[in-house]
Amino acid sequence: MNPLLAQFLAEAADLLTSVDEGLLQLERDPGDPELVNEVFRAAHTFKGSSGLFDFPELTRLTHAAEDLLDAVRGGKLDLDSGMTDDLLAAFDLIRGWLAHVTQHERLPASAGADAAILITKLRGPLGGDATTPVVEKAPIVHVIAPPPEWLSHFEQEWLDATATWLTTTSSTLRFARYLPDEGCFFRAEDPLHLISQVPALARIAVVPPDEWPSPDDYDEYACLIGFVLATRAGHGELDHLFRYVPDQVEVVELDGDALRRFLNGEVAPEPVEAADAPVVDDPQDPAVVEDAYAILAAAQTSLRDQQEVGGVRLASIAHSIASAAAALGDISELSDLNAEQLTETVNRLLGSTPAPPAAPPPPALIERSAPEERIDRGRADDPGGQVGTKILKVDQEKVDHLMELVGELNVAKNGLTFLADSAEEEFGSRVLSRRIKDQYSGLHRIAEELQAAVMDVRMLPLSVAFSRFPRLVRDLSRRLGKNIELVMEGEDTMADKDVIEALADPLVHLVRNSLDHGIELPDERTAAGKPPQARITLSAVADGDAVVVEIADDGRGIDPVKVKRKAYEKGLISEEELESMGDQEAVELVFRAGFSTADQVSDLSGRGVGMDAVRASVEKLGGTVTMKSELGTGSVTRLRLPLSMAVTQVMVVSVAGQRFGIPVDLVVETVRVPGGEIGRVLHQDVVVLRGEVVPVIDLAAALRMPWTPDENDDRRILIVSLHGQRVGLLVEQFHREVDVILKPMEGLLAYADEFSGTALLGDGLVLLVLNMKEVLGLAARAA
Numbered sequence: 001m002n003p004l005l006a007q008f009l010a011e012a013a014d015l016l017t018s019v020d021e022g023l024l025q026l027e028r029d030p031g032d033p034e035l036v037n038e039v040f041r042a043a044h045t046f047k048g049s050s051g052l053f054d055f056p057e058l059t060r061l062t063h064a065a066e067d068l069l070d071a072v073r074g075g076k077l078d079l080d081s082g083m084t085d086d087l088l089a090a091f092d093l094i095r096g097w098l099a100h101v102t103q104h105e106r107l108p109a110s111a112g113a114d115a116a117i118l119i120t121k122l123r124g125p126l127g128g129d130a131t132t133p134v135v136e137k138a139p140i141v142h143v144i145a146p147p148p149e150w151l152s153h154f155e156q157e158w159l160d161a162t163a164t165w166l167t168t169t170s171s172t173l174r175f176a177r178y179l180p181d182e183g184c185f186f187r188a189e190d191p192l193h194l195i196s197q198v199p200a201l202a203r204i205a206v207v208p209p210d211e212w213p214s215p216d217d218y219d220e221y222a223c224l225i226g227f228v229l230a231t232r233a234g235h236g237e238l239d240h241l242f243r244y245v246p247d248q249v250e251v252v253e254l255d256g257d258a259l260r261r262f263l264n265g266e267v268a269p270e271p272v273e274a275a276d277a278p279v280v281d282d283p284q285d286p287a288v289v290e291d292a293y294a295i296l297a298a299a300q301t302s303l304r305d306q307q308e309v310g311g312v313r314l315a316s317i318a319h320s321i322a323s324a325a326a327a328l329g330d331i332s333e334l335s336d337l338n339a340e341q342l343t344e345t346v347n348r349l350l351g352s353t354p355a356p357p358a359a360p361p362p363p364a365l366i367e368r369s370a371p372e373e374r375i376d377r378g379r380a381d382d383p384g385g386q387v388g389t390k391i392l393k394v395d396q397e398k399v400d401h402l403m404e405l406v407g408e409l410n411v412a413k414n415g416l417t418f419l420a421d422s423a424e425e426e427f428g429s430r431v432l433s434r435r436i437k438d439q440y441s442g443l444h445r446i447a448e449e450l451q452a453a454v455m456d457v458r459m460l461p462l463s464v465a466f467s468r469f470p471r472l473v474r475d476l477s478r479r480l481g482k483n484i485e486l487v488m489e490g491e492d493t494m495a496d497k498d499v500i501e502a503l504a505d506p507l508v509h510l511v512r513n514s515l516d517h518g519i520e521l522p523d524e525r526t527a528a529g530k531p532p533q534a535r536i537t538l539s540a541v542a543d544g545d546a547v548v549v550e551i552a553d554d555g556r557g558i559d560p561v562k563v564k565r566k567a568y569e570k571g572l573i574s575e576e577e578l579e580s581m582g583d584q585e586a587v588e589l590v591f592r593a594g595f596s597t598a599d600q601v602s603d604l605s606g607r608g609v610g611m612d613a614v615r616a617s618v619e620k621l622g623g624t625v626t627m628k629s630e631l632g633t634g635s636v637t638r639l640r641l642p643l644s645m646a647v648t649q650v651m652v653v654s655v656a657g658q659r660f661g662i663p664v665d666l667v668v669e670t671v672r673v674p675g676g677e678i679g680r681v682l683h684q685d686v687v688v689l690r691g692e693v694v695p696v697i698d699l700a701a702a703l704r705m706p707w708t709p710d711e712n713d714d715r716r717i718l719i720v721s722l723h724g725q726r727v728g729l730l731v732e733q734f735h736r737e738v739d740v741i742l743k744p745m746e747g748l749l750a751y752a753d754e755f756s757g758t759a760l761l762g763d764g765l766v767l768l769v770l771n772m773k774e775v776l777g778l779a780a781r782a783a
Helices: 003-028 033-050 056-073 081-104 111-123 149-153 156-169 191-196 235-241 256-263 286-305 311-327 339-350 396-425 430-458 469-480 497-518 522-527 560-569 575-580 583-591 610-620 747-751 772-782
Strands: 141-143 172-178 201-207 226-231 249-255 459-461 484-489 494-496 534-543 546-553 624-630 634-642 647-655 658-663 667-673 679-681 684-689 692-698 715-722 725-731 733-741 755-760 766-770
Touching: 003 033, 003 081, 003 469, 033 056, 056 081, 056 111, 081 111, 149 201, 149 226, 156 172, 156 201, 156 249, 156 256, 172 191, 172 235, 191 226, 235 249, 249 256, 286 339, 311 339, 396 430, 396 733, 396 755, 430 459, 459 497, 469 484, 469 497, 494 497, 497 534, 497 546, 497 610, 497 634, 560 575, 560 583, 583 610, 583 624, 610 624, 647 725, 647 766, 658 733, 667 684, 692 772, 715 733, 715 772, 733 755
Parallel strands: 141 249, 484 534, 658 766, 692 725
Antiparallel strands: 172 226, 172 249, 201 226, 459 494, 534 546, 546 634, 624 634, 647 658, 647 733, 667 715, 679 684, 684 692, 715 725, 755 766
């Protein structure tokens, strides 16, 4: 991929997020001018960047959105929900296009038709047709006749020779006028570069402004000139070249006869400028008089400096003089006068000592006989005084690779302890062993600091995961007819990027569940004595080496009686469990596979896969999920997740001579008991610890490994907790806790669900880390 395009795609994601967040805030606070400016600047920057690539549909759609935002910013329109919907839909479509561009480096084939519908809607509030979407055609205007007056910017001799050549060859030539916007530079447009790309260019001339600004008012960043050109290129080529600035270009196709008629003055020229005809009720208005004298002075200079004035140029000068004379109260017929007579008329009107104009325009003023209107759409280049930035964007793969290298460094570092032991045991050198351990201590400190630094790079705020929910809650609440306020707290809480990315889907399930099942309709809330507007709170807080995320709502809560009845009807619990199950246990039933309280299946919920998928996803991350609910008050779902998935702390145990890792988060304690204290209840080995009966599972048997413990030895049992239930694992030996870089199972072993991944130990051996949920499931099926 083009590096410039890759950079644009990376920056576009941040700009689109800024636009979405700003629009949602504007809907709540439409009168905030600074917020409007921020959204406009983000959209403006995005449009300017998109113009660097061949994505005309994207640029046109963003241009329409920018025009609407500009009207809101200028106070011409008040942003309402309908406009917000259209703007969000436009940027959603753009976001989908960019995903397609990431894969194929081009826009989808349907981009033109899709964009046209939204462009029509966006331009509706600006005075366009908001009801009949029409696919935009090539927007260049093709005028065949009459010839435009701006042809006068070409030299008369060249026009005469060209007319003769076109008549002789029975050919035609394309003429174009390009008037860039004053603020074009801030939209990544380069008029000179664009003109230089015109194919088969025959002639070009510069169109100066009607009046040059004074030195004090001159802005070097404003484009004040235009261009007229003649080319043998076809309309299709010109359409493609000027596809991003169609409203600034006019193209005509002329033959020799049309040019000859123009040269003979058969086409009446337009006024030089609107100010050239200052005919008002009060001819003595000082401003009008001053403008009239300025026009007369310019006409006097043009007539004096040109050796030969005739044709359309003379007619244009005569028209300007007549307009100025009318403003001064002198109505004269000047159409049939020659250059000398026009000079005498100008001298008479000005008097022997003509009044100097306030700012004499250049001679070319009279030669330009059409009003050239440029639209300055404002600038969105406010740098805010920022000269540079200390934020460096790095590709995610580079950070992941750096983390892998840190893991390998830890493995190499841990190998020094084994080398020190070998130096003392095999070679009998305690001095060498001590020196190796000293080196290990220094390397261990550096490796830990390096690992912590890389981990900091991988840490992101929870706001990355939370950012999608203001839009989600807004759209779904309107769709469901509910009035809901979303409150987000603790967005600055940090977690590993992998945790945040994996957390997105579970959070979406939980928020949608609250919207659909938890929150009542406004009428129901009012009848229940609640405010019509419901509240969903999304919060995050760091808790040691974990992060806790809560989703709370003040809705109807969960009815444990209804939940138990639904679970019984679906065959998820027995009749005995139905009678004996407590309220909290009933609430936890919502996480059972296939459970749903929805009476009808919709596109939002009701299929019984959402909450089960939430628990599975969270447990895959090494976390836990719990729910508390009170009927009529609301529900709270709590997710507890590790801060990082890159480094996992495991307890190493051995069974049948093979070492395995068990996540430390699941470990409760390690115990050693005599073999005679292990009893048996209902075909299940158990041990009594502090008055509690704990089931014991032979880990070797569950993994189908041959091992029989010595009857005379104590039994080593590792107590783990899963879903609030304690289970003992019978193992051969306990080892120490280690921090490992866990890698998922791949290839032929990818199917082995009882293992969550592998890690490399310091002595070079591979450690298999167990997935305790699957291991306990294997043990239960074996029993």
